[in-house]
Amino acid sequence: MSELKEALKSWRRYLHMHPETAFEELKTSEFLAERLEEMGLEVHRGIGGTGIVADLKVGDGTGIIGLRADMDAIHLEEQNELDYKSIYQGKMHACGHDGHMATLLGAAKILSECRNFKGTVRFLFQPAEELGKGAYAMIRDGLLEKYPMDEIYGLHNAPAYPEGRFLTRAGHICSSEDNFEIIIRGRGGHASTPHLVIDPLVPAAEIFLALQTIVSRNVLPNDFAVISCTELHTDGAHNTIPGTVSILGDTRSYSPEVQKLIEERMKRICESTCQMNGARCEFKYTHEFAPTINWAEQAATAVNAAIRVVGEENVEENCLPFRGSEDFGVFLEKIPGCFVYLGAGKEGEKPGSLHSAHFDYNDDILETGAKYFAELVKCRLGCK
Ligand SMILES: [Zn+2]
Ligand SMILES: [Zn+2]
Structure with missing residues:
Protein backbone atom coordinates (compact mmCIF):
# COMPACT_ATOMS: atom_id res chain seq x y z
CA MET A 1 0.00 0.00 0.00
CA CYS A 174 -28.93 19.73 -2.64
CA SER A 175 -32.19 21.01 -1.26
CA SER A 176 -32.94 23.67 1.29
CA GLU A 177 -34.36 22.60 4.62
CA ASP A 178 -36.75 24.72 6.64
CA ASN A 179 -38.53 23.68 9.82
CA PHE A 180 -41.93 24.77 11.04
CA GLU A 181 -44.05 24.67 14.17
CA ILE A 182 -47.72 25.55 14.02
CA ILE A 183 -49.35 26.01 17.42
CA ILE A 184 -53.14 26.10 17.36
CA ARG A 185 -54.90 27.27 20.50
CA GLY A 186 -58.60 26.69 21.02
CA ARG A 187 -60.53 26.01 24.21
CA GLY A 188 -60.55 22.46 25.51
CA GLY A 189 -63.34 20.70 27.33
CA HIS A 190 -65.31 17.50 27.84
CA ALA A 191 -65.49 15.21 24.84
CA SER A 192 -69.28 15.09 25.19
CA THR A 193 -69.72 18.87 24.81
CA PRO A 194 -68.14 19.86 21.49
CA HIS A 195 -70.57 22.81 21.22
CA LEU A 196 -68.98 24.42 24.29
CA VAL A 197 -65.36 24.20 23.18
CA ILE A 198 -63.17 25.47 20.38
CA ASP A 199 -61.64 22.25 19.15
CA PRO A 200 -58.12 23.00 17.79
CA LEU A 201 -57.97 19.58 16.17
CA VAL A 202 -60.48 20.67 13.53
CA PRO A 203 -58.29 23.46 12.08
CA ALA A 204 -55.25 21.19 12.62
CA ALA A 205 -56.82 18.52 10.41
CA GLU A 206 -57.78 21.07 7.77
CA ILE A 207 -54.30 22.60 7.83
CA PHE A 208 -52.64 19.20 7.61
CA LEU A 209 -54.36 18.47 4.30
CA ALA A 210 -54.39 22.02 2.95
CA LEU A 211 -50.60 22.32 3.25
CA GLN A 212 -50.22 19.70 0.53
CA THR A 213 -52.10 21.94 -1.90
CA ILE A 214 -49.08 24.27 -1.83
CA VAL A 215 -47.02 21.64 -3.62
CA SER A 216 -49.80 20.60 -6.00
CA ARG A 217 -51.45 24.00 -6.67
CA ASN A 218 -49.00 26.83 -5.93
CA VAL A 219 -45.50 25.62 -6.80
CA LEU A 220 -44.62 25.51 -10.50
CA PRO A 221 -45.01 21.84 -11.46
CA ASN A 222 -41.43 21.74 -12.82
CA ASP A 223 -40.06 22.86 -9.47
CA PHE A 224 -39.31 20.61 -6.55
CA ALA A 225 -40.98 21.07 -3.18
CA VAL A 226 -41.75 18.79 -0.25
CA ILE A 227 -43.80 19.69 2.81
CA SER A 228 -43.80 17.01 5.49
CA CYS A 229 -45.73 17.26 8.73
CA THR A 230 -43.77 14.96 10.98
CA GLU A 231 -45.16 15.50 14.48
CA LEU A 232 -48.61 16.16 15.92
CA HIS A 233 -49.04 16.88 19.63
CA THR A 234 -52.19 17.60 21.63
CA ASP A 235 -52.86 18.17 25.30
CA GLY A 236 -56.12 16.24 25.10
CA ALA A 237 -57.05 12.82 26.48
CA HIS A 238 -59.39 10.12 25.17
CA ASN A 239 -62.36 11.91 26.73
CA THR A 240 -61.01 15.47 26.67
CA ILE A 241 -60.96 17.78 23.69
CA PRO A 242 -57.56 19.46 23.68
CA GLY A 243 -56.95 23.14 24.20
CA THR A 244 -53.76 23.19 22.15
CA VAL A 245 -52.45 21.28 19.17
CA SER A 246 -49.07 21.66 17.56
CA ILE A 247 -47.94 20.43 14.18
CA LEU A 248 -44.23 20.27 13.42
CA GLY A 249 -42.46 19.45 10.25
CA ASP A 250 -39.94 20.14 7.54
CA THR A 251 -39.95 21.56 4.02
CA ARG A 252 -37.51 21.16 1.14
CA SER A 253 -36.91 22.97 -2.11
CA TYR A 254 -34.14 23.81 -4.56
CA SER A 255 -34.44 27.57 -4.77
CA PRO A 256 -34.83 30.57 -2.46
CA GLU A 257 -37.91 31.60 -4.48
CA VAL A 258 -39.75 28.34 -3.81
CA GLN A 259 -38.58 28.46 -0.20
CA LYS A 260 -40.22 31.88 0.16
CA LEU A 261 -43.40 30.83 -1.59
CA ILE A 262 -43.79 27.82 0.72
CA GLU A 263 -43.31 29.94 3.84
CA GLU A 264 -45.78 32.61 2.76
CA ARG A 265 -48.49 30.19 1.65
CA MET A 266 -48.13 28.08 4.79
CA LYS A 267 -48.51 31.10 7.02
CA ARG A 268 -51.60 32.25 5.14
CA ILE A 269 -53.26 28.81 5.22
CA CYS A 270 -52.54 28.35 8.93
CA GLU A 271 -53.71 31.77 10.03
CA SER A 272 -56.85 31.88 7.91
CA THR A 273 -57.90 28.32 8.77
CA CYS A 274 -57.51 29.04 12.47
CA GLN A 275 -59.40 32.28 12.19
CA MET A 276 -62.25 30.56 10.36
CA ASN A 277 -62.51 28.06 13.22
CA GLY A 278 -62.23 30.60 16.03
CA ALA A 279 -58.79 29.35 17.10
CA ARG A 280 -55.56 31.30 17.55
CA CYS A 281 -52.54 30.49 15.50
CA GLU A 282 -48.85 30.85 16.22
CA PHE A 283 -46.72 30.15 13.15
CA LYS A 284 -42.97 29.62 13.50
CA TYR A 285 -40.78 29.00 10.48
CA THR A 286 -36.99 28.70 10.54
CA HIS A 287 -34.40 28.40 7.78
CA GLU A 288 -32.07 25.53 8.61
CA PHE A 289 -30.17 24.88 5.36
CA ALA A 290 -29.84 27.03 2.27
CA PRO A 291 -30.15 25.15 -1.03
CA THR A 292 -26.75 24.17 -2.44
ZN1 LIG B 1 -22.67 14.56 5.89
ZN1 LIG C 1 -25.22 13.84 7.77
Whole structure:
Protein backbone atom coordinates (compact mmCIF):
# COMPACT_ATOMS: atom_id res chain seq x y z
CA MET A 1 0.00 0.00 0.00
CA SER A 2 1.30 3.45 -0.90
CA GLU A 3 2.41 5.84 1.82
CA LEU A 4 -0.50 8.16 1.00
CA LYS A 5 -3.08 5.38 1.19
CA GLU A 6 -1.65 4.23 4.50
CA ALA A 7 -1.75 7.74 5.94
CA LEU A 8 -5.30 8.34 4.72
CA LYS A 9 -6.54 5.13 6.29
CA SER A 10 -4.90 5.72 9.62
CA TRP A 11 -6.15 9.35 9.85
CA ARG A 12 -9.65 8.26 8.90
CA ARG A 13 -9.72 5.49 11.45
CA TYR A 14 -8.35 7.69 14.21
CA LEU A 15 -11.07 10.26 13.47
CA HIS A 16 -13.71 7.54 13.34
CA MET A 17 -12.68 6.35 16.76
CA HIS A 18 -12.87 9.85 18.27
CA PRO A 19 -16.12 11.37 16.97
CA GLU A 20 -17.17 14.76 18.28
CA THR A 21 -20.51 16.43 17.61
CA ALA A 22 -21.38 19.96 16.49
CA PHE A 23 -19.22 22.79 17.87
CA GLU A 24 -17.46 20.35 20.23
CA GLU A 25 -14.89 19.18 17.66
CA LEU A 26 -12.00 20.23 19.92
CA LYS A 27 -9.78 17.17 19.77
CA THR A 28 -10.68 16.65 16.13
CA SER A 29 -9.66 20.20 15.36
CA GLU A 30 -6.39 19.84 17.26
CA PHE A 31 -5.61 16.57 15.51
CA LEU A 32 -6.15 18.18 12.11
CA ALA A 33 -4.17 21.30 13.01
CA GLU A 34 -1.20 19.20 14.10
CA ARG A 35 -1.21 17.16 10.90
CA LEU A 36 -1.48 20.32 8.78
CA GLU A 37 1.35 21.99 10.67
CA GLU A 38 3.51 18.91 10.17
CA MET A 39 2.97 19.40 6.45
CA GLY A 40 4.19 22.98 6.76
CA LEU A 41 0.86 24.75 6.35
CA GLU A 42 -0.02 27.96 8.12
CA VAL A 43 -2.87 27.01 10.45
CA HIS A 44 -5.48 29.36 11.91
CA ARG A 45 -7.56 27.81 14.68
CA GLY A 46 -10.85 28.68 16.35
CA ILE A 47 -12.78 30.11 13.41
CA GLY A 48 -16.51 29.79 13.97
CA GLY A 49 -15.80 27.88 17.20
CA THR A 50 -13.72 24.83 16.35
CA GLY A 51 -13.17 25.60 12.66
CA ILE A 52 -9.75 25.68 11.01
CA VAL A 53 -8.31 27.48 8.03
CA ALA A 54 -4.93 26.22 6.83
CA ASP A 55 -3.05 27.94 4.03
CA LEU A 56 -0.63 26.46 1.58
CA LYS A 57 0.98 29.20 -0.45
CA VAL A 58 3.28 28.43 -3.35
CA GLY A 59 5.05 31.00 -5.51
CA ASP A 60 3.76 34.46 -6.20
CA GLY A 61 0.36 33.61 -7.69
CA THR A 62 -2.59 35.61 -6.40
CA GLY A 63 -5.36 33.05 -6.94
CA ILE A 64 -6.94 31.52 -3.82
CA ILE A 65 -8.85 28.26 -3.91
CA GLY A 66 -10.87 27.07 -0.91
CA LEU A 67 -11.30 23.35 -0.23
CA ARG A 68 -13.67 22.40 2.54
CA ALA A 69 -14.41 19.38 4.72
CA ASP A 70 -16.92 19.01 7.55
CA MET A 71 -15.84 17.78 10.99
CA ASP A 72 -18.84 16.83 13.10
CA ALA A 73 -20.18 13.42 14.06
CA ILE A 74 -23.80 12.68 14.95
CA HIS A 75 -25.58 11.53 18.09
CA LEU A 76 -25.85 7.80 17.48
CA GLU A 77 -24.60 4.68 19.24
CA GLU A 78 -22.30 2.83 16.86
CA GLN A 79 -23.33 -0.77 16.19
CA ASN A 80 -20.22 -1.81 14.24
CA GLU A 81 -17.70 -4.19 15.72
CA LEU A 82 -14.47 -2.59 14.52
CA ASP A 83 -11.12 -2.15 16.19
CA TYR A 84 -11.51 1.57 15.50
CA LYS A 85 -15.12 1.76 16.76
CA SER A 86 -16.21 5.02 18.41
CA ILE A 87 -14.93 5.25 21.96
CA TYR A 88 -17.51 7.90 22.89
CA GLN A 89 -20.91 6.63 23.94
CA GLY A 90 -23.76 7.86 21.78
CA LYS A 91 -21.52 9.61 19.24
CA MET A 92 -20.49 8.32 15.88
CA HIS A 93 -19.16 9.35 12.48
CA ALA A 94 -22.15 7.96 10.62
CA CYS A 95 -22.20 10.51 7.82
CA GLY A 96 -18.62 10.00 6.72
CA HIS A 97 -17.21 13.33 7.86
CA ASP A 98 -14.26 11.32 9.23
CA GLY A 99 -13.58 10.32 5.64
CA HIS A 100 -14.08 13.85 4.33
CA MET A 101 -11.50 15.20 6.82
CA ALA A 102 -8.99 12.48 5.96
CA THR A 103 -9.54 13.16 2.25
CA LEU A 104 -8.79 16.84 2.67
CA LEU A 105 -5.71 16.08 4.78
CA GLY A 106 -4.65 13.79 1.93
CA ALA A 107 -5.07 16.63 -0.57
CA ALA A 108 -2.94 18.86 1.68
CA LYS A 109 -0.28 16.17 1.78
CA ILE A 110 -0.23 15.73 -2.00
CA LEU A 111 -0.16 19.47 -2.68
CA SER A 112 2.41 20.28 0.00
CA GLU A 113 4.72 17.69 -1.50
CA CYS A 114 4.33 18.31 -5.21
CA ARG A 115 3.74 22.09 -5.02
CA ASN A 116 2.77 22.12 -8.67
CA PHE A 117 0.75 25.33 -8.58
CA LYS A 118 1.12 29.04 -8.00
CA GLY A 119 -1.15 30.72 -5.50
CA THR A 120 -2.86 29.82 -2.25
CA VAL A 121 -4.91 26.81 -1.30
CA ARG A 122 -7.07 27.44 1.72
CA PHE A 123 -8.10 24.25 3.52
CA LEU A 124 -11.28 24.77 5.52
CA PHE A 125 -12.38 22.36 8.21
CA GLN A 126 -15.88 23.32 9.19
CA PRO A 127 -17.74 22.47 12.40
CA ALA A 128 -21.41 21.60 12.84
CA GLU A 129 -22.47 20.68 9.32
CA GLU A 130 -25.21 18.42 10.62
CA LEU A 131 -26.93 21.35 12.33
CA GLY A 132 -26.58 23.55 9.26
CA LYS A 133 -24.86 26.10 11.49
CA GLY A 134 -21.11 25.63 11.04
CA ALA A 135 -20.55 27.34 7.69
CA TYR A 136 -22.52 30.32 8.89
CA ALA A 137 -20.56 30.39 12.17
CA MET A 138 -17.28 30.62 10.25
CA ILE A 139 -18.63 33.35 7.98
CA ARG A 140 -19.98 35.31 10.95
CA ASP A 141 -16.54 35.02 12.50
CA GLY A 142 -15.06 36.94 9.58
CA LEU A 143 -13.94 34.01 7.41
CA LEU A 144 -14.55 35.75 4.11
CA GLU A 145 -12.90 39.01 5.12
CA LYS A 146 -9.89 37.49 6.88
CA TYR A 147 -9.45 34.54 4.53
CA PRO A 148 -10.99 35.45 1.19
CA MET A 149 -11.29 32.85 -1.55
CA ASP A 150 -11.92 33.12 -5.29
CA GLU A 151 -13.67 29.77 -5.40
CA ILE A 152 -14.61 26.97 -3.04
CA TYR A 153 -15.09 23.23 -3.48
CA GLY A 154 -16.54 20.47 -1.31
CA LEU A 155 -17.33 16.78 -1.46
CA HIS A 156 -19.63 14.25 0.19
CA ASN A 157 -19.50 10.50 -0.01
CA ALA A 158 -22.53 8.73 -1.51
CA PRO A 159 -22.84 5.07 -0.51
CA ALA A 160 -25.72 4.45 -2.92
CA TYR A 161 -23.44 4.98 -5.95
CA PRO A 162 -20.51 2.83 -7.11
CA GLU A 163 -17.18 3.60 -5.48
CA GLY A 164 -15.02 6.08 -7.31
CA ARG A 165 -17.90 7.56 -9.33
CA PHE A 166 -18.25 11.36 -9.23
CA LEU A 167 -21.65 12.99 -9.48
CA THR A 168 -22.36 16.66 -9.81
CA ARG A 169 -24.32 19.21 -11.79
CA ALA A 170 -24.40 22.92 -12.48
CA GLY A 171 -27.23 24.57 -10.55
CA HIS A 172 -29.06 23.08 -7.58
CA ILE A 173 -27.56 19.88 -6.21
CA CYS A 174 -28.93 19.73 -2.64
CA SER A 175 -32.19 21.01 -1.26
CA SER A 176 -32.94 23.67 1.29
CA GLU A 177 -34.36 22.60 4.62
CA ASP A 178 -36.75 24.72 6.64
CA ASN A 179 -38.53 23.68 9.82
CA PHE A 180 -41.93 24.77 11.04
CA GLU A 181 -44.05 24.67 14.17
CA ILE A 182 -47.72 25.55 14.02
CA ILE A 183 -49.35 26.01 17.42
CA ILE A 184 -53.14 26.10 17.36
CA ARG A 185 -54.90 27.27 20.50
CA GLY A 186 -58.60 26.69 21.02
CA ARG A 187 -60.53 26.01 24.21
CA GLY A 188 -60.55 22.46 25.51
CA GLY A 189 -63.34 20.70 27.33
CA HIS A 190 -65.31 17.50 27.84
CA ALA A 191 -65.49 15.21 24.84
CA SER A 192 -69.28 15.09 25.19
CA THR A 193 -69.72 18.87 24.81
CA PRO A 194 -68.14 19.86 21.49
CA HIS A 195 -70.57 22.81 21.22
CA LEU A 196 -68.98 24.42 24.29
CA VAL A 197 -65.36 24.20 23.18
CA ILE A 198 -63.17 25.47 20.38
CA ASP A 199 -61.64 22.25 19.15
CA PRO A 200 -58.12 23.00 17.79
CA LEU A 201 -57.97 19.58 16.17
CA VAL A 202 -60.48 20.67 13.53
CA PRO A 203 -58.29 23.46 12.08
CA ALA A 204 -55.25 21.19 12.62
CA ALA A 205 -56.82 18.52 10.41
CA GLU A 206 -57.78 21.07 7.77
CA ILE A 207 -54.30 22.60 7.83
CA PHE A 208 -52.64 19.20 7.61
CA LEU A 209 -54.36 18.47 4.30
CA ALA A 210 -54.39 22.02 2.95
CA LEU A 211 -50.60 22.32 3.25
CA GLN A 212 -50.22 19.70 0.53
CA THR A 213 -52.10 21.94 -1.90
CA ILE A 214 -49.08 24.27 -1.83
CA VAL A 215 -47.02 21.64 -3.62
CA SER A 216 -49.80 20.60 -6.00
CA ARG A 217 -51.45 24.00 -6.67
CA ASN A 218 -49.00 26.83 -5.93
CA VAL A 219 -45.50 25.62 -6.80
CA LEU A 220 -44.62 25.51 -10.50
CA PRO A 221 -45.01 21.84 -11.46
CA ASN A 222 -41.43 21.74 -12.82
CA ASP A 223 -40.06 22.86 -9.47
CA PHE A 224 -39.31 20.61 -6.55
CA ALA A 225 -40.98 21.07 -3.18
CA VAL A 226 -41.75 18.79 -0.25
CA ILE A 227 -43.80 19.69 2.81
CA SER A 228 -43.80 17.01 5.49
CA CYS A 229 -45.73 17.26 8.73
CA THR A 230 -43.77 14.96 10.98
CA GLU A 231 -45.16 15.50 14.48
CA LEU A 232 -48.61 16.16 15.92
CA HIS A 233 -49.04 16.88 19.63
CA THR A 234 -52.19 17.60 21.63
CA ASP A 235 -52.86 18.17 25.30
CA GLY A 236 -56.12 16.24 25.10
CA ALA A 237 -57.05 12.82 26.48
CA HIS A 238 -59.39 10.12 25.17
CA ASN A 239 -62.36 11.91 26.73
CA THR A 240 -61.01 15.47 26.67
CA ILE A 241 -60.96 17.78 23.69
CA PRO A 242 -57.56 19.46 23.68
CA GLY A 243 -56.95 23.14 24.20
CA THR A 244 -53.76 23.19 22.15
CA VAL A 245 -52.45 21.28 19.17
CA SER A 246 -49.07 21.66 17.56
CA ILE A 247 -47.94 20.43 14.18
CA LEU A 248 -44.23 20.27 13.42
CA GLY A 249 -42.46 19.45 10.25
CA ASP A 250 -39.94 20.14 7.54
CA THR A 251 -39.95 21.56 4.02
CA ARG A 252 -37.51 21.16 1.14
CA SER A 253 -36.91 22.97 -2.11
CA TYR A 254 -34.14 23.81 -4.56
CA SER A 255 -34.44 27.57 -4.77
CA PRO A 256 -34.83 30.57 -2.46
CA GLU A 257 -37.91 31.60 -4.48
CA VAL A 258 -39.75 28.34 -3.81
CA GLN A 259 -38.58 28.46 -0.20
CA LYS A 260 -40.22 31.88 0.16
CA LEU A 261 -43.40 30.83 -1.59
CA ILE A 262 -43.79 27.82 0.72
CA GLU A 263 -43.31 29.94 3.84
CA GLU A 264 -45.78 32.61 2.76
CA ARG A 265 -48.49 30.19 1.65
CA MET A 266 -48.13 28.08 4.79
CA LYS A 267 -48.51 31.10 7.02
CA ARG A 268 -51.60 32.25 5.14
CA ILE A 269 -53.26 28.81 5.22
CA CYS A 270 -52.54 28.35 8.93
CA GLU A 271 -53.71 31.77 10.03
CA SER A 272 -56.85 31.88 7.91
CA THR A 273 -57.90 28.32 8.77
CA CYS A 274 -57.51 29.04 12.47
CA GLN A 275 -59.40 32.28 12.19
CA MET A 276 -62.25 30.56 10.36
CA ASN A 277 -62.51 28.06 13.22
CA GLY A 278 -62.23 30.60 16.03
CA ALA A 279 -58.79 29.35 17.10
CA ARG A 280 -55.56 31.30 17.55
CA CYS A 281 -52.54 30.49 15.50
CA GLU A 282 -48.85 30.85 16.22
CA PHE A 283 -46.72 30.15 13.15
CA LYS A 284 -42.97 29.62 13.50
CA TYR A 285 -40.78 29.00 10.48
CA THR A 286 -36.99 28.70 10.54
CA HIS A 287 -34.40 28.40 7.78
CA GLU A 288 -32.07 25.53 8.61
CA PHE A 289 -30.17 24.88 5.36
CA ALA A 290 -29.84 27.03 2.27
CA PRO A 291 -30.15 25.15 -1.03
CA THR A 292 -26.75 24.17 -2.44
CA ILE A 293 -26.51 25.73 -5.88
CA ASN A 294 -23.37 24.97 -7.90
CA TRP A 295 -21.87 27.66 -10.11
CA ALA A 296 -21.65 26.63 -13.76
CA GLU A 297 -17.98 27.47 -14.40
CA GLN A 298 -16.78 25.78 -11.23
CA ALA A 299 -19.00 22.75 -11.89
CA ALA A 300 -17.25 22.40 -15.27
CA THR A 301 -13.87 22.62 -13.51
CA ALA A 302 -14.94 19.98 -11.00
CA VAL A 303 -16.01 17.67 -13.82
CA ASN A 304 -12.67 18.14 -15.58
CA ALA A 305 -10.70 17.43 -12.44
CA ALA A 306 -12.79 14.34 -11.71
CA ILE A 307 -12.33 13.05 -15.27
CA ARG A 308 -8.56 13.37 -14.91
CA VAL A 309 -8.69 11.23 -11.79
CA VAL A 310 -11.25 8.53 -12.59
CA GLY A 311 -11.89 8.81 -16.34
CA GLU A 312 -14.89 10.10 -18.24
CA GLU A 313 -16.87 6.89 -17.77
CA ASN A 314 -16.90 7.43 -14.01
CA VAL A 315 -18.12 11.02 -13.96
CA GLU A 316 -21.76 12.01 -14.11
CA GLU A 317 -21.73 15.68 -14.95
CA ASN A 318 -25.46 16.23 -14.91
CA CYS A 319 -26.68 13.99 -12.11
CA LEU A 320 -30.14 14.16 -10.62
CA PRO A 321 -30.19 16.64 -7.74
CA PHE A 322 -30.06 15.17 -4.25
CA ARG A 323 -32.96 15.75 -1.85
CA GLY A 324 -30.80 15.96 1.26
CA SER A 325 -29.42 19.26 2.53
CA GLU A 326 -25.83 20.46 2.91
CA ASP A 327 -24.35 23.31 4.86
CA PHE A 328 -21.99 23.94 1.93
CA GLY A 329 -24.84 25.86 0.27
CA VAL A 330 -24.08 28.81 2.58
CA PHE A 331 -20.60 29.19 1.07
CA LEU A 332 -22.00 29.04 -2.46
CA GLU A 333 -24.31 31.95 -1.69
CA LYS A 334 -21.16 34.06 -1.28
CA ILE A 335 -18.41 32.48 -3.37
CA PRO A 336 -18.41 30.67 -6.72
CA GLY A 337 -17.83 26.97 -6.28
CA CYS A 338 -19.03 23.44 -6.68
CA PHE A 339 -20.10 20.54 -4.51
CA VAL A 340 -19.73 16.97 -5.72
CA TYR A 341 -20.71 13.52 -4.53
CA LEU A 342 -18.26 10.67 -4.59
CA GLY A 343 -19.74 7.18 -4.89
CA ALA A 344 -18.77 4.88 -2.03
CA GLY A 345 -20.73 1.68 -2.68
CA LYS A 346 -18.69 -1.52 -2.80
CA GLU A 347 -19.35 -3.83 -5.70
CA GLY A 348 -21.48 -6.83 -4.77
CA GLU A 349 -22.39 -5.38 -1.38
CA LYS A 350 -25.69 -3.88 -0.29
CA PRO A 351 -25.10 -0.11 -0.14
CA GLY A 352 -24.63 1.24 3.36
CA SER A 353 -26.72 4.15 4.48
CA LEU A 354 -25.62 7.53 5.82
CA HIS A 355 -26.74 8.13 9.42
CA SER A 356 -27.04 4.39 10.06
CA ALA A 357 -25.49 2.92 13.22
CA HIS A 358 -23.75 0.42 10.91
CA PHE A 359 -22.18 3.01 8.62
CA ASP A 360 -18.44 2.88 8.08
CA TYR A 361 -16.58 5.04 5.52
CA ASN A 362 -15.24 3.22 2.51
CA ASP A 363 -11.47 3.72 2.86
CA ASP A 364 -10.96 2.76 -0.79
CA ILE A 365 -12.30 6.12 -1.98
CA LEU A 366 -10.07 8.27 0.24
CA GLU A 367 -7.24 8.48 -2.24
CA THR A 368 -9.62 9.20 -5.13
CA GLY A 369 -11.11 12.12 -3.20
CA ALA A 370 -7.70 13.50 -2.21
CA LYS A 371 -6.43 13.29 -5.79
CA TYR A 372 -9.58 15.00 -7.02
CA PHE A 373 -9.01 17.99 -4.72
CA ALA A 374 -5.34 18.16 -5.72
CA GLU A 375 -6.32 17.99 -9.40
CA LEU A 376 -8.80 20.84 -8.91
CA VAL A 377 -6.00 23.03 -7.64
CA LYS A 378 -3.86 22.05 -10.60
CA CYS A 379 -6.74 22.93 -12.97
CA ARG A 380 -7.21 26.38 -11.43
CA LEU A 381 -3.76 27.40 -10.23
CA GLY A 382 -1.58 24.91 -12.03
CA CYS A 383 1.74 25.60 -13.72
CA LYS A 384 0.71 23.00 -16.39
ZN1 LIG B 1 -25.22 13.84 7.77
ZN1 LIG C 1 -22.67 14.56 5.89
